Amino acid sequence: MDYETLVKIKEHPVKFGRMMGFDRLTDLHDEWMRLMLFSKTDKTIMAHRGSYKTTSVAASIALIMMFWPNKRLAFMRKTDGDVKEVIAQVRKMLETKESEALTKMIWGVPVRLLVATQGELSTNLTNDPRGSSQLIGTGVNGSLTGKHFDIIFTDDIINPKDRTSRSEREHTKQVYMELQNIKNRGGRIFNTGTPWHVDDASTLMPSPKMWDCYSTGLMSDEEIEYAKAHMTASLFAANYELRHIPSDDVIFTRPQTGAHISMVMQGQCHVDAAYYGEDYTAFTAINKHDGKYYVYGRIWRKHVEDVTALIIEEHGRLLLGKMYMETNADKGYAAQAFRNHGLKVQTYAEHMNKHVKIVTYLKTAWPEIVFCEGTDQAYINQVCDYTEDAEHDDAPDSLASLVQRAKFAKAYVSPFG
Secondary structure: OOHHHHHHHHHOOHHHHHHOOOOOOOHHHHHHHHHHHHOOOOEEEEEOOOOOHHHHHHHHHHHHHHHOOOOOEEEEEOOHHHHHHHHHHHHHHHOOHHHHHHHHHHHOOOOOEEEEOOOEEEEOOOOOOOOOOOEEEEEOOOOOOOOOEEEEEEEOOOOHHHHHOHHHHHHHHHHHHHHHHHEEEEEEEEEEEOOOOOOOHHHHOOOOEEEOOOOOOOOOHHHHHHHHHOOOHHHHHHHHHOOOOOHHHOOOOOOEEEEOHHHHOOOEEEEEOOOOOOOOEEEEEEEEEOOEEEEEEEEEOOOHHHHHHHHHHHHHHOOOOOEEEEOOOOOOHHHHHHHOOOOOEEEEOOOOOHHHHHHHHHHHHHHHEEEEOOOOHHHHHHHHOOOOOOOOOHHHHHHHHHHHOOOOOOOOOOOOO
């Protein structure tokens, strides 16, 4: 490596990312990486899913560790598992021949890792008398008490949990505010991610620079249409358009979550079976205690036959009683498959308009519905994303059908007269 290459990397750090094999990085990522390396104040970048935000962060961290080895860095994602992936990516970059040549030119010695764990990295380049690692990674539930950092990177610390759980949003906010206390004087926080809720932790971050799927040039029209076709409207809006669906379009907001799974045990259940095409098979279990509907839900984008064994296993694990199934689509074939395994299945023919059923029975019961731990996040998302024009409605239909059953039905006044 020659001096001219070193100068080019400092001027255009994206060149380092490309040297590491990330050849899809563009001039846009060069702009992001220069902000990550040289900004003096807190910054926020929001960009669509699959835009190489995290790759840009990892490459920037590796460069900071080589260019400014006495800087103390923190990297935070939602979970420890997510953190480990990025720490491993930074480690691989530092162990390349290119990085060795780069640091030999700057410091006279090739870079060597002295600390290399799943949560910490430090090299032979630092001479900090405190002996602290150059990079420490943690999830939002990890402890950084007593530590201080010059640069803190947060990456996707807001995720779908924040979208559906107020308590999760408040927890993430508390964590983010604590980061301000462990930031050294003159230090900075750099945030990357995607917005998930109008009241999530992004409201505490600096006003973001935003790049949606239409502006980065990283997705073709076909890729955008494919993504749009395979998720609900509000999820696509959050992940790719960086916006929130107006609340007027949403029927079910602020779901209650976190109930213990025992609250649904010995209840009843419902299966909304998928056969062919893009529908989901939805499984809903429910029990009622003291006026509350405790719900456990699973969905699979599979034919009901492919998940029959899983549903039977869940039925047994939760000690559930009667199972309800609609017969309109298959004349009761799937129900018989469950009966053959000893389950008590009650079938019915559905004559009520699906949207009317959901906005009456489920809407009426919604203030009393509490989702139990273990419920698929995708199940809750599908319920909360439901509108009359929703592409997928299997979860809300299953839940509404079960609430409609006699044991759980609640008096309501239909808005349809």
